[in-house]
Amino acid sequence: MKKVSSQYVLAGVACASILVWGSIATLLGSILPSLSTRADLSVTQAGHIFLANGFGLVVASLIAGPLIDIWGKKGVLLGGAGLVAASLLLFDWAVTPLTVMAFAFTLGAGGSALVIGANAVVSDLFAEKREAALNLLNFFFGVGAFVTPFAIVPLERTGGLRAVLAALVVIATVSLVLSAAVRFPPPLRSGGWSFAEAATLVRRSRFLQLGAILFLYVGIEASIWSWQVTFLIERFGVDRYMAARVLSGFAITLMIGRLLSNRILLVWGPVPVLLASTAAGAVSLGLAYNVGHLGVSVGGFLATGLFLASVFPTGVGLLGRNFPQLSGTATGLGITCAWLGAMVVPPAIGYVAAEYGLQTGVRLISLAAVVLCLLSAAVYWQHKTSASKS
Numbered sequence: 001m002k003k004v005s006s007q008y009v010l011a012g013v014a015c016a017s018i019l020v021w022g023s024i025a026t027l028l029g030s031i032l033p034s035l036s037t038r039a040d041l042s043v044t045q046a047g048h049i050f051l052a053n054g055f056g057l058v059v060a061s062l063i064a065g066p067l068i069d070i071w072g073k074k075g076v077l078l079g080g081a082g083l084v085a086a087s088l089l090l091f092d093w094a095v096t097p098l099t100v101m102a103f104a105f106t107l108g109a110g111g112s113a114l115v116i117g118a119n120a121v122v123s124d125l126f127a128e129k130r131e132a133a134l135n136l137l138n139f140f141f142g143v144g145a146f147v148t149p150f151a152i153v154p155l156e157r158t159g160g161l162r163a164v165l166a167a168l169v170v171i172a173t174v175s176l177v178l179s180a181a182v183r184f185p186p187p188l189r190s191g192g193w194s195f196a197e198a199a200t201l202v203r204r205s206r207f208l209q210l211g212a213i214l215f216l217y218v219g220i221e222a223s224i225w226s227w228q229v230t231f232l233i234e235r236f237g238v239d240r241y242m243a244a245r246v247l248s249g250f251a252i253t254l255m256i257g258r259l260l261s262n263r264i265l266l267v268w269g270p271v272p273v274l275l276a277s278t279a280a281g282a283v284s285l286g287l288a289y290n291v292g293h294l295g296v297s298v299g300g301f302l303a304t305g306l307f308l309a310s311v312f313p314t315g316v317g318l319l320g321r322n323f324p325q326l327s328g329t330a331t332g333l334g335i336t337c338a339w340l341g342a343m344v345v346p347p348a349i350g351y352v353a354a355e356y357g358l359q360t361g362v363r364l365i366s367l368a369a370v371v372l373c374l375l376s377a378a379v380y381w382q383h384k385t386s387a388s389k390s
Contacts, residue, residue, distance in 0.1 A: 005182040007125045011133070013182055014118035015140045016175045017077055020084060021111045021118075022144020023152070023171055026225075028053060028104060030148055034161045035091075035100055045097045052101040056108025057339040064116040065332015066198065073328075074184040076117040081176035083110025088169045092162055112339065114175070119313075120331050121184075123320035131273070131310075131317035132265035135258045138313040142255035147171070187328075198329050206322050207330065209379050210315050211337035213274075216372040217311040218338035219345025220285070223365050224250060226346040227353075228301060231362050236294045246298050250305045257309025265314070270321075271383040274314050278376040281308035282369040289359075289366045311372070312338065318379075 004010075028035075028049060036046055064076045087107040094100045119134060126133035148168075155163040201207055228250065232243040265273055281304055288300030316331060323330035345368065353361030 003183065004185045009182055010121055010125055010184065011137070013077070013175075013178045014121040014137055016178050017081065017114040017118040018137055018140045019144040019147075020081065020172050020175045021114045022141040023147045023168060024084060024088075024107060024111055024144075025141070026145055026148050027107075027168065031156070031161060031164060034156065035094070038161070039095055039097055039100050041097055041100070045101075048097070049101055049104045051343075053104040053108040054339065054343045056105040056110075057112040058336055058343070060109035060112035061116055061332050061336040061339055063332075064113045065120075065329040065335075068117065068120050068328025068332070069187055069326055072184055072187045073117050073121050074179060074182075076113050077121075077179040078176065080110045080113030080117060081172050081179055083107070083113065085169050085172040085176060086110075088165045088172065091165055112335070116328075116332050116335055119316050119335070120320075120328050123317060123331065124185075124327060127320075127324070129266060130320055131270040131314045132262050134313035134317045135261040135265060135310055139255055139258040139262070142251055142258070145251060197326060198333075201323060201326055201330060202333060204323075206379070206382065207319070207333070209375055209382075210319050210322070211334050213278075213372060213375050213379070214312065214315050214334050214338040215341035216345075216368050216375070217308065217315065217341070219341030220308070220365055220368050220372070221312075222342035223346045223349055223362075223368075224301070224304070227349055227358075227362055227365075231289075231358060232294075232297070234358050235292075236297065238294070246301060249298075249302050253302045253305030254309045257306040258313065260306075261310035261314070265310070270314050270318055271380050273310060274318070275373075275376045275380045277307050277310045277314070278369070278373040281311070282366070282373040285366040285369040289362050308369075 032046060032049070035041060035049070041049070060080075064080075068076055083106050087103045087110060090103050091100075091107075094103050118137060122133045122137045123130045152164055152167045155167060159166075202211075225247070228247050229240065229243040232238050232246060233240060261273065261277075284300045284303035284307055286300075288297050288304060291297060291300070316334060319330040319334045320327040345364070349361045349364050351361075352364060
């Protein structure tokens with residue numbers, strides 16, 4: 001048997017995969033005006049594109065986790081990078097609403113496979129300090145998220161949509177080549193994958209708690225990306241440029257928070273860090289949405305990125321720690337919960353805002369943060385009780 005690549009080489013491949021996901025996560029919103037013009041999309045059809053993309057994320061996450069446990073991580077990362085590259089290439093030929101939605105679906109599926117594969121790689125490579133390692137891994141999501149709006153999308157002014165897609169294809173292809181070149185360890189499971197075991201997993205209280213935490217965290221983050229600019233304009237009358245700068249600041253504090261969490265988690269346990277992060281995040285979001293002062297609101301938004309940054313990677317790490325023999329399946333199902341949060345929470349805020357006003361709608365975000373903190377407290381209490389019995 002040929003030698004497996006070193007853990008740091010494998011971790012580098014995982015970071016490249018997450019960077020690809022970050023670079024395409026905001027792509028559809030960035031190129032929507034060009035797609036709408038070329039494919040003659042109505043506002044409703046534009047919304048369907050994002051829905052198709054979300055379904056791609058969910059479907060792939062349900063499939064990728066078990067595939068990791070059965071066949072290993074290499075195939076999932078190769079398939080994810082290949083789907084992303086192919087979808088980006090085919091977008092250039094998408095001139096009808098149906099074809100745009102189809103490629104949005106496959107783009108989401110490929111991105112989801114990259115997220116699950118990369119998180120599973122790092123979680124298993126650094127089992128003793130997996131939460132710290134996963135925070136560092138997910139820092140590269142923020143790096144990738146800056147590539148599209150600040151470095152690649154401006155290409156559209158000179159080279160059009162084709163130049164944007166070509167640049168992103170290059171990034172995805174680099175990830176594909178790296179995944180193909182390295183040698184991954186075999187699956188952790190030696191006896192195959194069992195549907196019955198997976199069904200038992202989703203009924204475990206610890207999985208349900210962590211799945212709900214991921215659901216709420218990603219729902220909160222997606223809601224901030226979706227509603228923050230509108231909230232600042234409507235609530236405080238700031239101009240669109242200023243509101244967008246605040247949103248960029250949120251992305252920066254998110255990255256800083258993950259770098260800091262990487263160091264903190266090398267010293268403190270993941271469960272106390274999770275509880276402290278969600279408690280501080282609930283306070284900062286409460287200030288952001290419920291205090292009628294622009295400076296306090298902006299400070300609350302920025303602090304939220306710093307405090308809540310560790311929640312997603314730490315939650316994913318705890319899934320791997322609690323279910324080591326089904327780590328791929330647990331990671332995939334947990335991330336499915338996360339994608340569902342992104343699909344459910346922001347529209348729910350829109351429905352409430354349409355009926356009762358945006359100020360009432362966005363208070364759902366701070367309410368979700370309080371529930372997130374309570375769930376983290378339940379995990380902490382269960383962990384403390386288990387530790388005292390052992």
